[in-house]
Amino acid sequence: MFGMKTHRTVASLVVGMACLAGPSAARAASLLKLSGAITGIVSDPAGIPRMGASVLLYNRQDRFLGKALTDSHGEFLFASLLPDTYSIRVTLATFVPALRKDILVQPGMRSVLNVSLNSLFSTIQISYPALDSGLFSDDWKWVLRSAPSTRPVMRFADVALGRGPAGPAPHTSVFSDTRGILKVSAGEGGLLTGVGTEADLGTAFALATSFYGSNMLQVSGNVGYGSQTGTPTAAFRTSYSRNIAGTSPQVSLTMRQLFLPARLGAVAAGNEAALPMLRTMTAGIDDHLQLADNVTLQYGMTMDAVTFLDHLSYFSHYARLSFDLGGGSALEAAYTSGNARPDLAASAAGGNDADLQRDISTLGVFPNVSLLSGRARVQRGNEYELTYSRKAGSRTYYLSAYGESISNAALSIVAPAGLYAAGDLLPDLFSGNSIFNVGDRQSTGYNAAVTQAVGQHVSATVMYGSMGVLTADNRELVSNSPDELRSMIRAGRRQAATGRVAFTAPRTGTHMVASYQWSNDHRWVMGGNLYSTQAIRQTPGLNLYIRQPIPGFAMLPWRMEATADLRNMLAQGYLPLSMVNGQQVLLVETPRSFRGGLSFIF
Numbered sequence: 001m002f003g004m005k006t007h008r009t010v011a012s013l014v015v016g017m018a019c020l021a022g023p024s025a026a027r028a029a030s031l032l033k034l035s036g037a038i039t040g041i042v043s044d045p046a047g048i049p050r051m052g053a054s055v056l057l058y059n060r061q062d063r064f065l066g067k068a069l070t071d072s073h074g075e076f077l078f079a080s081l082l083p084d085t086y087s088i089r090v091t092l093a094t095f096v097p098a099l100r101k102d103i104l105v106q107p108g109m110r111s112v113l114n115v116s117l118n119s120l121f122s123t124i125q126i127s128y129p130a131l132d133s134g135l136f137s138d139d140w141k142w143v144l145r146s147a148p149s150t151r152p153v154m155r156f157a158d159v160a161l162g163r164g165p166a167g168p169a170p171h172t173s174v175f176s177d178t179r180g181i182l183k184v185s186a187g188e189g190g191l192l193t194g195v196g197t198e199a200d201l202g203t204a205f206a207l208a209t210s211f212y213g214s215n216m217l218q219v220s221g222n223v224g225y226g227s228q229t230g231t232p233t234a235a236f237r238t239s240y241s242r243n244i245a246g247t248s249p250q251v252s253l254t255m256r257q258l259f260l261p262a263r264l265g266a267v268a269a270g271n272e273a274a275l276p277m278l279r280t281m282t283a284g285i286d287d288h289l290q291l292a293d294n295v296t297l298q299y300g301m302t303m304d305a306v307t308f309l310d311h312l313s314y315f316s317h318y319a320r321l322s323f324d325l326g327g328g329s330a331l332e333a334a335y336t337s338g339n340a341r342p343d344l345a346a347s348a349a350g351g352n353d354a355d356l357q358r359d360i361s362t363l364g365v366f367p368n369v370s371l372l373s374g375r376a377r378v379q380r381g382n383e384y385e386l387t388y389s390r391k392a393g394s395r396t397y398y399l400s401a402y403g404e405s406i407s408n409a410a411l412s413i414v415a416p417a418g419l420y421a422a423g424d425l426l427p428d429l430f431s432g433n434s435i436f437n438v439g440d441r442q443s444t445g446y447n448a449a450v451t452q453a454v455g456q457h458v459s460a461t462v463m464y465g466s467m468g469v470l471t472a473d474n475r476e477l478v479s480n481s482p483d484e485l486r487s488m489i490r491a492g493r494r495q496a497a498t499g500r501v502a503f504t505a506p507r508t509g510t511h512m513v514a515s516y517q518w519s520n521d522h523r524w525v526m527g528g529n530l531y532s533t534q535a536i537r538q539t540p541g542l543n544l545y546i547r548q549p550i551p552g553f554a555m556l557p558w559r560m561e562a563t564a565d566l567r568n569m570l571a572q573g574y575l576p577l578s579m580v581n582g583q584q585v586l587l588v589e590t591p592r593s594f595r596g597g598l599s600f601i602f
Contacts, residue, residue: 036109178210395451443467470575500513545564
């Protein structure tokens with residue numbers, strides 16, 4: 001009897017404890033599902049786990065959260081982390097510190113880091129297996145510790161992520177993520193056009209689609225007539241990129257063609273086949289490498305073939321090395337040779353269609369071609385640039401220095417009819433002026449800028465710099481020789497300040513950018529670093545760019561935008577030269593112009 005009561009009492013206690021523990025266990029399981037973890041292994045170049053490495057954890061505001069030391073197996077763990085993005089800094093004596101930002105912690109997931117410390121470049125690789133995936137069981141630890149240094153130890157994470165052979169196919173259709181733009185324009189182009197002759201776009205289109213998930217194909221084209229001269233133009237561009245291990249190398253082919261005005265030479269009346277044409281073909285490759293967690297190398301090259309009264313072929317290459325110094329600071333060193341690369345700096349439009357807008361802007365930029373003693377010449381340049389930037393709250397500081405050399409510099413010229421021989425003047429491709437070869441130039445300079453964000457929709461930038469420019473002697477032209485004009489043009493130096501305001505209306509979506517450059521003397525041309533790859537740069541005169549979304553109808557498969565681009569509205573940066581007979585010659589780098597267009601984006 002007594003034994004039976006004892007069993008009943010024990011059973012009651014067990015049931016009661018289970019009932020009390022039930023909510024706690026459920027709460028613990030819930031916390032486990034709502035939190036994540038960051039763990040990893042620290043090893044040296046030989047693949048040997050290192051004990052005693054200091055691992056510091058920071059939140060998205062770079063605030064210190066905690067510290068861990070690696071154990072005898074080189075492992076560390078930060079558990080029960082709220083879903084967010086974090087940063088990790090790993091240090092160990094005699095090794096370069098490793099830094100990894102934007103580590104995503106997801107509910108019920110473990111961010112696994114493979115930290116490889118080195119005396120030159122230290123790296124951190126990351127994967128996101130589930131907390132209960134068993135990736136760090138004793139068997140897995142043995143595999144990771146015993147793997148040779150040349151073996152990518154995180155290759156097994158693909159299966160855990162569902163991307164390997166055992167996982168489901170990421171895309172079920174051949175083509176996906178198809179986007180496009182159709183633009184009807186009177187010559188609207190990008191804010192940064194580099195040092196090329198910008199064509200009227202007429203009717204342009206761009207289409208991008210992804211096939212088999214990791215392949216991206218973009219096709220863009222332009223067929224139209226110059227709004228001022230009626231010159232027919234056509235250009236097509238195709239680019240292909242593939243996502244390989246987090247990098248996206250891109251190859252592209254761009255072809256342009258236009259008929260030049262008949263006034264270029266003696267052409268039989270009515271014989272359009274005799275009109276000279278400018279044809280260009282550009283094959284390029286662009287890529288980037290993550291040399292370390294805080295070091296990125298962006299590089300590329302192009303091979304250009306230009307046919308115009310002659311056949312010209314040349315290579316152009318660039319490289320840009322970026323260092324993330326931590327604390328919102330960054331250092332960039334860039335080198336550009338041959339062609340300018342405004343697409344590296346310009347952000348044509350925000351959103352998913354920025355790459356399409358950039359392709360359309362690139363289509364209309366023809367090489368700057370001029371004539372020298374009857375032979376065609378293409379403007380080319382070389383530039384070295386060093387830029388330091390620091391972001392402190394809502395304010396960003398920039399400081400840059402550069403050295404630049406340009407060969408066969410071409411400027412627009414307004415001169416009396418018949419002043420120079422046809423062998424030294426080339427009719428401007430898209431206006432009633434002409435192009436004049438002013439020779440070679442070299443310049444150095446520096447720029448300092450501050451950008452202040454005012455809320456989420458307004459930013460203001462103030463820039464000041466000293467730059468090399470082209471000026472002219474204060475004397476009169478006495479002959480009809482183009483060599484005399486070239487001898488009057490000399491190198492000079494000017495200081496200039498630029499103010500720039502960007503604004504986006506939150507309700508209507510209107511985007512406006514206004515800038516003005518002030519200088520104590522506006523009698524100069526070709527100022528500043530024309531081949532800069534930075535988004536912050538000085539632009540001559542008063543400029544205004546407006547992009548206005550147009551409300552559409554729900555049944556239409558596209559959205560519409562109207563754009564207006566007013567450049568150098570005060571006609572500044574013109575270099576006048578007087579002649580003994582009272583006439584005047586004018587050299588112009590950025591002509592005053594108004595452009596606009598209507599875009600259909602789908």
